[in-house]
Amino acid sequence: MITLYGCYRSRATRPLWLLAETGTPFTHVPVIQSYRLNQPKAPDAPLNTASPEFLAVNPIGQIPVLVDGALTLSESLAITMYLARRYGGALGPASDAESALMEQWSLFAATAVEGPALDIRMTLDKGMKTAEAEAFVAISAEKLRRPLGYLAGALKEDWLVGGRFTVGDLNVAECVRYAAAHGALMDEFPAVKAWLARAQARPAFQKMWAAREAEPL
Incomplete structure (x- = not known):
């Protein structure tokens, strides 16, 4: 178990x-x-x-x-x-090549996306009350433009690997989620925004998110 x-x-x-x-x-x-x-x-x-x-x-x-x-x-x-x-x-790999791609996307999420995306989320959650906070969010958004552009270019199909939703999509979506609070940034990458919406529309995400929202702060 x-x-x-x-x-x-x-x-x-x-x-x-x-x-x-x-x-x-x-x-x-x-x-x-x-x-x-x-x-x-x-x-x-x-x-x-x-x-x-x-x-x-x-x-x-x-x-x-x-x-x-x-x-x-x-x-x-x-x-x-x-x-x-x-x-x-x-959700898992059907071949060694798919395994490598899912690992690639997961590492991409951890190294290129999560840091600046989380900086955006945490700063916006606290409220943009100072010029320093606004500048920090702007710098973090700039750090994300290249990786989000790369991700957008890879989304020629609905999902990242094998034409189906996989752990690769899940891992990347959970890191991109932090940046979703920056609506103007996400609007620059409509393919990414639509992909994230597809992932988060899945019943399993909705079930998980409802449990998260019910958990005390």
Whole structure:
């Protein structure tokens, strides 16, 4: 039985979305980030990334973590790739070439998209109250224009690999999602905007997102 440690308001959304796509049975152990608590090590604190019980699972103290039999995996994109290969059916690769492409897109998302996209999301969530914040968002948007242009050029079909929705789309979509709050930037790349909408219209994403919205801040 798979056990997934993490909360919905974290990068655990990625494996939680994939597990919703596959319908694979799993046990979910809610673990929240220690920085969200005033006293994460208090005896009555909820299970969090500083809890000894969780550190016994992942000594680095980060979520999500997957345990599947003797295998323990951290890093959300590695977890989704593993789940897609083992349980994902058409979500996973059908050949070595497809496997390489899905890994390429996942690494592209992590290295070229996630950093500046997350900077945009976090800054906009706090409110653009200063000139410095506006400048920071503008710089982050500029960093994304080349990777988003590259992604747009690759979207000659509805999906990135094999003409079907795969873990490659899921991993990239979850990183691009952070930048979606910058409506003007997304409007510059209509193919990317439409692709993200297709991905997020999937029932499994909607199920995962509803659970995320229901989770306390």
